[in-house]
Amino acid sequence: MVVIEGLSFGYRRSEPILVDLSFEFPTGTVTAVTGPSGKGKSTLLYLVGLLLSPWEGSIRIDEVETVGMPDRARSRLRGERIGFVFQDAALDATRTVVDNVVEGSVYTGMSRRAAVRRARELMDRFGVGLRADHRPGEVSGGQAQRVALCRALLVDPDVILADEPTGNLDVGTAQVVIDALREAAHSEAKTVIVATHDPDVMAACDRVWEL
Numbered sequence: 179m180v181v182i183e184g185l186s187f188g189y190r191r192s193e194p195i196l197v198d199l200s201f202e203f204p205t206g207t208v209t210a211v212t213g214p215s216g217k218g219k220s221t222l223l224y225l226v227g228l229l230l231s232p233w234e235g236s237i238r239i240d241e242v243e244t245v246g247m248p249d250r251a252r253s254r255l256r257g258e259r260i261g262f263v264f265q266d267a268a269l270d271a272t273r274t275v276v277d278n279v280v281e282g283s284v285y286t287g288m289s290r291r292a293a294v295r296r297a298r299e300l301m302d303r304f305g306v307g308l309r310a311d312h313r314p315g316e317v318s319g320g321q322a323q324r325v326a327l328c329r330a331l332l333v334d335p336d337v338i339l340a341d342e343p344t345g346n347l348d349v350g351t352a353q354v355v356i357d358a359l360r361e362a363a364h365s366e367a368k369t370v371i372v373a374t375h376d377p378d379v380m381a382a383c384d385r386v387w388e389l
């Protein structure tokens with residue numbers, strides 16, 4: 179479960195973007211965060227993903243306060259418990275697709291062999307298995323997004339943050355991604371937070387929070 183309380187943040191002091199937000203994201207549910215472009219959906223995900231620190235307020239993951247935590251403990255928590263699917267996939271162009279997917283496994287003590295096996299299973303499930311040994315520059319936008327989802331799921335994180343995960347996908351492939359996020363929440367008791375404008379995604383989420 180993720181709880182935010184009294185959260186405020188802006189990239190510049192003169193320009194607050196999120197002001198005094200409080201919300202609970204329960205374990206086992208998928209929550210859609212929605213609102214107009216530029217409102218701060220991605221920013222909220224970066225804060226919960228421990229990639230940014232708030233000006234004020236609290237972000238708790240299973241009752242552990244993350245604000246003010248020392249950097250090493252924060253990085254560790256991020257690596258072990260949080261899976262992030264970036265809006266633009268953010269793959270490393272110099273490494274193969276499968277190497278991108280297994281990148282986070284170093285935090286978990288998983289052997290490379292086990293990580294590659296799991297990566298290939300995930301990639302087959304999302305229809306990108308044939309692209310495993312290609313570079314990210316050789317895959318389409320929608321394939322890159324699915325690869326980014328595989329990377330986020332690889333370490334079996336408790337919290338999955340997905341930023342417009344269906345933005346570049348056709349209806350059928352988007353449904354595969356939505357189903358995977360729902361299954362992760364409902365069958366594997368994960369906390370899933372999805373930033374989205376997509377009405378089909380919102381309809382498939384358990385709760386919708388409009389910023």
Ligand SMILES: Nc1ncnc2c1ncn2[C@@H]1O[C@H](COP(=O)(O)OP(=O)(O)OP(=O)(O)O)[C@@H](O)[C@H]1O
Pocket residue numbers: 189190195213214215216217218219220221222265373
């Ligand atoms: N690194 C940054 N430095 C300064 N301002 C930023 C930075 N990133 C985002 N912003 C600004 O913060 C605000 C919120 O941006 P954010 O990306 O969180 O919006 P969003 O709701 O995800 O939008 P979209 O639906 O277009 O993805 C916007 O006004 C944006 O211009």
Ligand SMILES: [Mg+2]
Pocket residue numbers: 219220221265341373
């Ligand atoms: Mg965004």
